[in-house]
Amino acid sequence: FNGCVNLSGSLDIPEGVVEIGPAAFNGCISLAGTLTLPSTLKIIGDAENVYTDYHDGVFANCKFVSEIRLPEGLEVIGGGTFYGCENLYGELRLPDGLKAIGLGAFNGCKNLTGSLTIPQGVTVIPENTFNGCWLGGTLTLHDGITTIGSSAFSNNGFKGELRLPKDLEVVSSFAFYNDDFSGELVLPENLHTIGSFAFAYNWRLMGTVEIPDNVISIGGGAFSNCRSIEGFVLPEGLESLRYETSPMDGSNHGAFHDCFGIGRLVCKGTIPAYVQEGALNGVAKDNFTLEVPESAIQQYQTAVGWKDFKRISAYRNLVIRPSMA
Numbered sequence: 001f002n003g004c005v006n007l008s009g010s011l012d013i014p015e016g017v018v019e020i021g022p023a024a025f026n027g028c029i030s031l032a033g034t035l036t037l038p039s040t041l042k043i044i045g046d047a048e049n050v051y052t053d054y055h056d057g058v059f060a061n062c063k064f065v066s067e068i069r070l071p072e073g074l075e076v077i078g079g080g081t082f083y084g085c086e087n088l089y090g091e092l093r094l095p096d097g098l099k100a101i102g103l104g105a106f107n108g109c110k111n112l113t114g115s116l117t118i119p120q121g122v123t124v125i126p127e128n129t130f131n132g133c134w135l136g137g138t139l140t141l142h143d144g145i146t147t148i149g150s151s152a153f154s155n156n157g158f159k160g161e162l163r164l165p166k167d168l169e170v171v172s173s174f175a176f177y178n179d180d181f182s183g184e185l186v187l188p189e190n191l192h193t194i195g196s197f198a199f200a201y202n203w204r205l206m207g208t209v210e211i212p213d214n215v216i217s218i219g220g221g222a223f224s225n226c227r228s229i230e231g232f233v234l235p236e237g238l239e240s241l242r243y244e245t246s247p248m249d250g251s252n253h254g255a256f257h258d259c260f261g262i263g264r265l266v267c268k269g270t271i272p273a274y275v276q277e278g279a280l281n282g283v284a285k286d287n288f289t290l291e292v293p294e295s296a297i298q299q300y301q302t303a304v305g306w307k308d309f310k311r312i313s314a315y316r317n318l319v320i321r322p323s324m325a
Helices: 294-302
Strands: 112-117 136-140 182-184 204-210 229-234 243-245 252-254 264-267 290-292 312-314
Touching: 290 294, 294 312
Parallel strands: 112 136, 182 204, 204 229, 229 264, 264 290, 290 312
Antiparallel strands: 243 252
């Protein structure tokens, strides 16, 4: 029924149906009634290309005015399944037996509400999966998740602590952009990628953030406007701090842009990481001492970006929170 723009009313998929193929009702923009899915349903969309395509979403851009209810036996939600279904409403409860969610599956479903729990069988959250849903509740991630794609949880207004999975390796660009997480941010030790604007605009996040040893680059704007974070400890192998232009508003952001709360910055590397021009803009370089290995003080005093700090001294592994000072 792809592109049948004049079909109207509600859609009731009967019991017994176990699979709905890619783009089956894609673009049926006059379906503005309710959507009812059968309890027997196991697969929605393309189960083989779940992470590569969302242009063939089963119900993409349909106009259902309906509470979203997913069958308990559902195992696969294909790419773009509910893309642009902005009139679906209610709390999004993912079935416990779910094994895969496709990229852009709920992108733009802006009237969904409540908290979100990712089931144990889902280990990859692809790009744009929940972008712009504005759920507003809490987010629960299990430890088996390894990858969080670009804009996967952006623009959701999630509240409460952000507890990242122990097995997490990749936090892509804009992954948690413009949410409302609070509490101390702890990055898992297996993490090796922090994309641009990954945690940007979560101004309630706090603590001294220790960047894991496997991270070699921090993207531009990665922690932009996280103004309650008190400090960063950068690993020995860090190679670069980036500076990028936001596609959202065209503004330029360094890795720690407008992180006004920073009162401690530790660099463990004996070779100063490359600082792209502007990457440390917004860091109050007069307010605290940059801590570096004793043998590398002179290198930091002459390195681009690092030489702008007024005070550079040996790292003594002494932690004093600004609030205590």
